[in-house]
Amino acid sequence: MEVLSLQILLILFFLSLFFYLYALSPSKKKPANKGFKFYPIVGALPEFLRNRHRFLEWTTETLSHCPTNTAVFHRPGKVHGIITANPLNVEYILKTNFENYPKGDRFINLLEDFLGRGIFNSDGELWRVQRKTASYEFNTKSLRNFVMENVEVEISTRLVPILAKASKTKQVLDLQDILERFAFDNICKVAFNVDPACLGGDGTSGGEFMRAFEDAATLSSGRFMYVLPVFWKINRFFNVGTEKTLRESVKIVHEFADEMIRSRMEHKTEKNDEDFLSRFIGKDENSTEFLRDIVISFILAGRDTTSSALSWFFWLLSLNPDVEGNILKELETIRSRNGKNLGDTYSFEELRDMHYLQAAIAETLRLYPPVPVDTKACRSDDVLPDGTFVGKKWFVTYHAYAMGRMESIWGKNCRDFVPERWLENGIYRQESPFKFPVFHAGPRMCLGKDMAYIQMKSIAASVIERFEIDVQNKEKCPDHLLSLTLRMKGGLQVKVKER
Numbered sequence: 001m002e003v004l005s006l007q008i009l010l011i012l013f014f015l016s017l018f019f020y021l022y023a024l025s026p027s028k029k030k031p032a033n034k035g036f037k038f039y040p041i042v043g044a045l046p047e048f049l050r051n052r053h054r055f056l057e058w059t060t061e062t063l064s065h066c067p068t069n070t071a072v073f074h075r076p077g078k079v080h081g082i083i084t085a086n087p088l089n090v091e092y093i094l095k096t097n098f099e100n101y102p103k104g105d106r107f108i109n110l111l112e113d114f115l116g117r118g119i120f121n122s123d124g125e126l127w128r129v130q131r132k133t134a135s136y137e138f139n140t141k142s143l144r145n146f147v148m149e150n151v152e153v154e155i156s157t158r159l160v161p162i163l164a165k166a167s168k169t170k171q172v173l174d175l176q177d178i179l180e181r182f183a184f185d186n187i188c189k190v191a192f193n194v195d196p197a198c199l200g201g202d203g204t205s206g207g208e209f210m211r212a213f214e215d216a217a218t219l220s221s222g223r224f225m226y227v228l229p230v231f232w233k234i235n236r237f238f239n240v241g242t243e244k245t246l247r248e249s250v251k252i253v254h255e256f257a258d259e260m261i262r263s264r265m266e267h268k269t270e271k272n273d274e275d276f277l278s279r280f281i282g283k284d285e286n287s288t289e290f291l292r293d294i295v296i297s298f299i300l301a302g303r304d305t306t307s308s309a310l311s312w313f314f315w316l317l318s319l320n321p322d323v324e325g326n327i328l329k330e331l332e333t334i335r336s337r338n339g340k341n342l343g344d345t346y347s348f349e350e351l352r353d354m355h356y357l358q359a360a361i362a363e364t365l366r367l368y369p370p371v372p373v374d375t376k377a378c379r380s381d382d383v384l385p386d387g388t389f390v391g392k393k394w395f396v397t398y399h400a401y402a403m404g405r406m407e408s409i410w411g412k413n414c415r416d417f418v419p420e421r422w423l424e425n426g427i428y429r430q431e432s433p434f435k436f437p438v439f440h441a442g443p444r445m446c447l448g449k450d451m452a453y454i455q456m457k458s459i460a461a462s463v464i465e466r467f468e469i470d471v472q473n474k475e476k477c478p479d480h481l482l483s484l485t486l487r488m489k490g491g492l493q494v495k496v497k498e499r
C-alpha cells in the first residue's frame, strides 16, 4: 500500500510539473516530424499516460502522420527509443543489421522470472544453440504429423461436441476462452506430451497450470507498462501487489513443468519421442532448468497467438458474410473433389489447398496481429534506412499493428477486410515479411508459423462447415486487452447454430 502511494505521489509530481511548465503552450516544442509530443524532464510521459488505454490506436495515428512512419519516443529516466512502421527499417533491424538489435537486457529482465533464458527470452550464443536444435525439430515430418493428429483429436472429441451442445441449449459461449483452452491443450501436447484437458475435460491440475500460466504471462508483460521500471522492482523487492501474485503464479508453472521433466527423465525410454521435451532431453547435457525454460518459451509462443488470431477471425467473419460464403464454397469444392463427407478429417495436402481460407486468415493477421508490437534494444549508435538516428541502449520497436493499417503499404483500402488482396489467380501469395512482420522476420522468424496455419485452418474449416456463429453485439469492435498478445477484453460472446 505504501509503495503504491509512493508511485502515485511520483506520478502526481511529474504531472504537476508538466502542467506548470506546459499547460498553456504544449505544442511549442513539437518536433518537426509530427511524432510524439514530448516535454523537458517528463518526455512523452503525459501523452503516454493519457493514451495508455488506447496504446495501439494512439501510436498508429502518430506513426501514420510521420513522413517515414517512424517516431522518436522520450520517457523520463533516459529511456529513449523509436517506433517504426516502415518496411525498410524493419528489414534493416530484423535482418540486415540483426546483430545490433538483440532483445537486450531490459526486455530479458522483465520476463526472466517467468521465462528464464528460454529461446524466447535470450540473445547471443544461448539463443543460437536453442534455435539450431528447435529449427531442425520444427521441420521434421514427424512433428507435423504429431501436430495434425493432436489437432484433429481435440477438434472431434472436444471442440465440436461443445459447440453442438451449445447449439441445442442456445447457450452463449465465450469463443475466445474456448480457443485459448484448445490452444493450451494442443501446445502442452506438443511441448511435453501431456494433456491438461483444459477444454472439455475436468482440467483439474491442467486448469490450475493454465490459470497460473495466464497470470504469469499477463503480469510479466504488465511490467512493460510501468512508467519507470523501478516501480515494479520495488514491488518485487517487498513482494507486494501484482508482483506477489506473479511470484505465486510462476512457482506453480515452474513446479508443474519440473515435475513433467523429472518424470520424463526417469521414464526416458518408455515414452515415444514425438514431443519437444523428449527431443531436447535426447541431448543429455541439458539441465532441468534449461529444459524448463525451453518448454515454457514454447508454450508461451504457441498458446495465445493462434487463439487470438482465430477470435478476431470469427469476429471479422460475422461482419463479412460474403467471405464466409466463399470459404464454404472452397470447402465444398475440396470435399467433392476428394470424395469426402462433411466432418471428415482434412489431410495436410487438403489444408494446403485452402487458398481462400488462408487468405482470410492472413487478412485477419494483418489487421489484428497477435503480437502487435515487438521491441529490440540498440547495441551501438546507428542510422536507419529512412535517416532516423538511433542511440546506443535505445529501444527500437516495430509496430506490426500500425503496419497493417498504413496506406503507404496496403493502399487506400488498408483498413478494410479484403482477403482477395492475398490471392493471385485464386492462389495464395506470400507477402514480404518486412511489410507483414506478423511472424517476425530474419534469423528470429517465428518457428511455429506452419504449425499455426495447420491449427488455424483445421479449426476454422471444421467450425465454419458445421456451425453458424452468431457473434453477440458484433457491430462494436471488441476492446483490446494487451498482454503479450492482442486479446479481446471480455472475450468473444457467441451463439452457435448447427447448419
Ligand code: HEM
Residues within 6 Å of the ligand: 119, 120, 131, 134, 297, 298, 299, 301, 302, 303, 305, 306, 309, 369, 370, 371, 374, 375, 437, 438, 439, 440, 443, 444, 445, 446, 447, 448, 449, 451, 452
Ligand atoms: C498466429 C500464430 C503465431 C504468430 C502470429 C506468431 C508470431 C511470432 C512472433 C512475432 C515472434 C517473434 C517474437 C520475438 O522474438 O519477439 C515469434 C517467435 C516464435 N514463435 Fe511464433 N507465432 C505464432 C505461433 C507460434 C506457434 C504455434 C509456435 C509453436 C510453438 C510458435 C513458436 C515460436 C518460437 C519458438 C519463437 C521464437 C523464435 C526465436 O526467437 O528464435 N509460434 N512468433
